[in-house]
Amino acid sequence: MPSAAQAICVFIPGKNWKLSLAELISFLEARAVKFEVQQISKEFFAASAEDYARAIAIDELGGILKIGKVNGNFATHIAEEAFLRKDKQAREQVKTAIAVSDIVASVPEEATAKTVFGVSVYCADDSLRPTANAVQRFVGSTIKQMLAARGRKSSFMGFAKTRVQPQLSAVEVLKKNLVEDKAEILFCIGKKQTAVATTVAVHNPFEFQKRDVGKPVQRKIFAMPPRLARIMVNLAACTSGKLFVDPFCGVGTILQEALLTRAQVVGVDINPWCVKAANANLDWLTGEYGLDNADYRVLQGDARKLTSKLGKEVDCIATEPDLGPALRQLPTVQYAVRVIAKLERVFYGFLEEAYDALKVGGRLVLVSPYMRTRSGKAVTMPVGEKAEGTGFKRVFLFQEKVFSADVAIKEEMAGMASFVDAEERHRVGREIHVFQK
Ligand SMILES: C[S@@+](CC[C@H](N)C(=O)[O-])C[C@H]1O[C@@H](n2cnc3c(N)ncnc32)[C@H](O)[C@@H]1O
Known part of the structure; x- marks a missing residue:
């Protein structure tokens, strides 16, 4: 029964x-x-x-x-x-x-x-x-x-x-x-x-919209929709009391969603304007949602030197580094490959630092660029391989044990540890990876 x-x-x-x-x-x-x-x-x-x-x-x-x-x-x-x-x-x-x-x-x-x-x-x-x-x-x-x-x-x-x-x-x-x-x-x-x-x-789309366009400081061009930010926070297994970090926090969209789970939240950004903006947005959120004793801070710094700021006790990281320049038209494959190669240094430097900062079992949810090109082929960054080289394991969420016996999970789905989020109209979409230390 x-x-x-x-x-x-x-x-x-x-x-x-x-x-x-x-x-x-x-x-x-x-x-x-x-x-x-x-x-x-x-x-x-x-x-x-x-x-x-x-x-x-x-x-x-x-x-x-x-x-x-x-x-x-x-x-x-x-x-x-x-x-x-x-x-x-x-x-x-x-x-x-x-x-x-x-x-x-x-x-x-x-x-x-x-x-x-x-x-x-x-x-x-x-x-x-x-x-x-x-x-x-x-x-x-x-x-x-x-x-x-x-x-x-x-x-x-x-x-x-x-x-x-x-x-x-x-x-x-x-x-x-x-x-x-x-x-x-x-x-x-x-x-x-x-x-x-x-x-x-x-x-309730109005609540998510409020956190998107109702917050005091917005930055349209890099904005991540709060719904996607919440998905990332959940993929990172963030819950009340955990230490959550977004080391490329921008104006703090992901931080907001993590704070709503009552996690202990830390943002880092290299740009001092973003640090101020994210702080103002989190101040606003705590008032708007009555989050008494909310625990958050936003620091200026380089995501590749995370442990110097935070030590090695982080439970979850969910983050979106820069995904390259805004494009007016679909790029050629060669151009996309060049853009991605330029971004790799920051991504790979960060991966090593994230591995160091996380506790064993801690999760990293990382967005990398998914670039559509004129040839119809998408160009992506080999973040999965690089992360495994750093010591991370990929997280396969569609494991047999979560499904009843009569649900047939195709091999392709069972092996998914990343998800593409890119609509047809997007020149640069997102690939969302889930890793565990
Ligand atoms: C795509 S934006 C993040 C947007 C964010 N999710 C939001 O909702 O506002 C990437 C951010 O990374 C920051 N950044 C770039 N390089 C960095 C580095 N090495 N360390 C820390 N932050 C960096 C940029 O200043 C930018 O704010």
Whole structure:
């Protein structure tokens, strides 16, 4: 029997789903939460977690958009029968699974106002994907009928025909209070199993935006989005009380996210203007988020001489050194190779120093440039090999032990210790490496 705190959850990732999955695994492992990932796809993950409250702490994750608590499960072939072959009996089975969703099962007796609810369909099954809109309408009208049978009026949030995926955005869920009202159903069609879940947590883009454009000192050109900064902090296994360092801290975007985990935070930058800026931003953050007794300092210095400032007791480092000049157009391969060669001295000097500064078992999360070129080939820096030469081990987060037996992890995924974060429009993207001493 699962314990009271245990639950099966579905997680809706951001665009870079493997990075989101890596973050989630690292986050749960760092907090010693027992969990098992049962389904993965770019649409959603399903996982059982022993400490439900920790697993749904969405404000502490940068890469997860929604989390749902699974109320019911059925084999996806039933959904195929119901929606592709329009089998009546299969449709009844789907209705039975929907009946256990919070909105139907626990609708408050005394409520008189109309219940507003939404349904979002996430489909990892290729054959069913074209029917996602029809599935969404079926689930919506089934819930409406079930509520009516209990004497409840309801209003189902329909979508305009132009909406590509029948899914509510995080902002829509927030604005309609669907989490508090337990009124968004996530219908997650996996390759083998389909889950009916109720949204219990949603990403708040306004909070992350506040930390991005609301902080007193900003520097647009080098800015890292706070969501990515939070992902890096989680990949570094940063938790309360740990000594966290960003040795190329700029205006302190990564430091901010680390401070929110209640770590002891140190920033270093060679540029005195950045030191002042990061300090001002952290002062602002502690006031804005009421972080009493926040422990932070920002020092001027060279990241290649870290131990002279910090000693050798660092738990986690997450950082982004300079990634080269801003480019107006796609470079040639030769130009990209030259840029990367120029940057290597700082990166490699820093790697040795980071190894020295970290405790045994300490993590380093390091961004290196991923340069697109005119030939279509990307030019990258061989940071992985260099780090291993320094003594670091690569961290493989997609290990067999975190997945249930029926999740087939491809070799390519099992061997991932770095993640590319680069949209098509980016000339220079990021490669995010995870290392351990
Ligand atoms: C890409 S920016 C970091 C941006 C940062 N993540 C932020 O959100 O503002 C790289 C920073 O590294 C600093 N830097 C460059 N060389 C350095 C060195 N050798 N030691 C320390 N800092 C250095 C630069 O001044 C710059 O602020």
